[in-house]
Amino acid sequence: MAYKDEKLxxxxxxxDPVHSYVHVRDRVIWDxxxxxxxxxxxxxxxxxxxxxxxxxxxxxxxxxxxxxxxIVRRILENFAHRPNWNQEERLLCLSAALLHxxxxxxxxHSFEKVFNLDHENFTRAIILGDTEVNEILIKVSPDxxxxxxxxxxxxxxxxLVVSLISSQIDADRMDYLQRDAYFTGVSYGHFDMERxxxxxxxxxxxxxxxxxxxxxxxxxxxxxxxxxxxVYFHPVTRxxxxxxxxxxxxxxxxxxxxxxFKIEPTxxxxxxxxxxxxxxxxxxxxxxxMYYFQMWTEExxxxxxxxxxxxxxxxxxKYIEFNPNSQMSNLMELYQLFKEANLNPEYYLVxxxxxxxxxxxxxxxxxxxRLPIHLLLPNGELNELSRQSEIVDAxxxxxxxxxxxxxxxxxxxxxxxxxxxxxxxxLYKQK
Numbered sequence: 001m002a003y004k005d006e007k008l009x010x011x012x013x014x015x016d017p018v019h020s021y022v023h024v025r026d027r028v029i030w031d032x033x034x035x036x037x038x039x040x041x042x043x044x045x046x047x048x049x050x051x052x053x054x055x056x057x058x059x060x061x062x063x064x065x066x067x068x069x070x071i072v073r074r075i076l077e078n079f080a081h082r083p084n085w086n087q088e089e090r091l092l093c094l095s096a097a098l099l100h101x102x103x104x105x106x107x108x109h110s111f112e113k114v115f116n117l118d119h120e121n122f123t124r125a126i127i128l129g130d131t132e133v134n135e136i137l138i139k140v141s142p143d144x145x146x147x148x149x150x151x152x153x154x155x156x157x158x159x160l161v162v163s164l165i166s167s168q169i170d171a172d173r174m175d176y177l178q179r180d181a182y183f184t185g186v187s188y189g190h191f192d193m194e195r196x197x198x199x200x201x202x203x204x205x206x207x208x209x210x211x212x213x214x215x216x217x218x219x220x221x222x223x224x225x226x227x228x229x230x231v232y233f234h235p236v237t238r239x240x241x242x243x244x245x246x247x248x249x250x251x252x253x254x255x256x257x258x259x260x261f262k263i264e265p266t267x268x269x270x271x272x273x274x275x276x277x278x279x280x281x282x283x284x285x286x287x288x289x290m291y292y293f294q295m296w297t298e299e300x301x302x303x304x305x306x307x308x309x310x311x312x313x314x315x316x317x318k319y320i321e322f323n324p325n326s327q328m329s330n331l332m333e334l335y336q337l338f339k340e341a342n343l344n345p346e347y348y349l350v351x352x353x354x355x356x357x358x359x360x361x362x363x364x365x366x367x368x369x370r371l372p373i374h375l376l377l378p379n380g381e382l383n384e385l386s387r388q389s390e391i392v393d394a395x396x397x398x399x400x401x402x403x404x405x406x407x408x409x410x411x412x413x414x415x416x417x418x419x420x421x422x423x424x425x426x427l428y429k430q431k
């Protein structure tokens with residue numbers, strides 16, 4: 001029997017708090033889960049710094065990746081004998097679902113911003129490079145690793161396959177909304193996934209939803225909207241991200257100034273030098289980062305040690321609402337006052353912005369990823385979701401943006417009265 005068709009002697013299951021069980025019968029999937037690169041995802045949190053806001057949010061990219069695989073597996077069971085579906089794509093879909101987050105680094109997006117990295121590039125590099133994952137994929141067929149990479153990169157020729165992993169209603173979102181809601185303890189991310197899976201249909205180059213499932217899809221979109229503003233963009237989480245980012249910036253700056261660290265930050269050196277190999281990237285996980293953060297609390301550099309102490313012990317920055325259009329002069333004045341007070345504004349006065357577009361319909365000339373959700377009508381025609389749903393129409397195409405100014409209130413309050421009062425007046429009394 002060809003490797004791609006090989007089944008395990010008996011089905012393996014992972015007990016899962018969201019899907020009850022994750023079922024694995026394919027030898028290829030079981031072997032991929034056992035690779036070094038996939039097991040590394042156990043050491044990368046799904047929600048980065050959110051555990052400092054929601055103490056249950058300790059779940060990993062490993063949990064989530066298994067969940068996305070399980071959702072796709074269930075979708076494909078429903079698609080198995082339907083028109084428009086090519087059963088030959090089954091293993092490709094399952095592999096891409098499992099591996100879609102393979103390239104995420106420690107604290108994911110915050111880490112990427114500091115070192116100008118892209119996790120999608122590393123996902124591709126792990127799949128195509130000299131790795132255990134690649135060894136397994138290439139046993140399926142010589143071109144299979146490239147196909148998996150293309151699906152994740154949204155360049156694969158069969159757009160229906162891509163849409164299962166990446167669209168406005170895909171397995172990735174359906175898992176992380178429910179999983180993140182479960183582990184943060186909020187109710188916003190729950191929706192009737194069972195109903196959505198039952199009414200999903202393969203249709204030409206995308207997955208569509210039967211009209212009878214419209215209300216379940218509305219619920220899903222509103223869940224996503226609420227989760228972004230109540231969980232993902234929570235101001236306390238963003239405060240932790242600000243400090244995390246500044247720790248890494250400070251360590252990189254000190255390294256470039258030939259500062260002598262008490263413990264050589266060996267795992268970071270290629271990142272500081274902008275010369276990151278695939279092996280360096282795979283070796284660095286959150287347990288390594290947190291070890292160095294703990295060590296940096298005892299560094300001679302007062303900024304690095306203070307920021308590391310704040311992160312490790314949750315002594316976060318406070319924040320105020322900030323309007324960059326009308327308060328820029330205030331920011332400039334605060335910047336100068338912080339410098340005079342010996343509080344380096346590069347590290348202690350930070351504007352952070354978040355924005356989200358909960359749903360949009362496709363507009364010519366804009367990115368293809370915003371392909372809309374289509375409802376399948378009884379007569380076989382398609383109708384774009386926001387044309388039929390007043391709820392979705394109300395938020396469709398509307399970008400919501402939020403700006404906050406973060407600062408160490410405790411340090412400001414320790415300043416001499418004349419400096420403290422000037423700063424506090426601008427921060428809290430300016431309308």
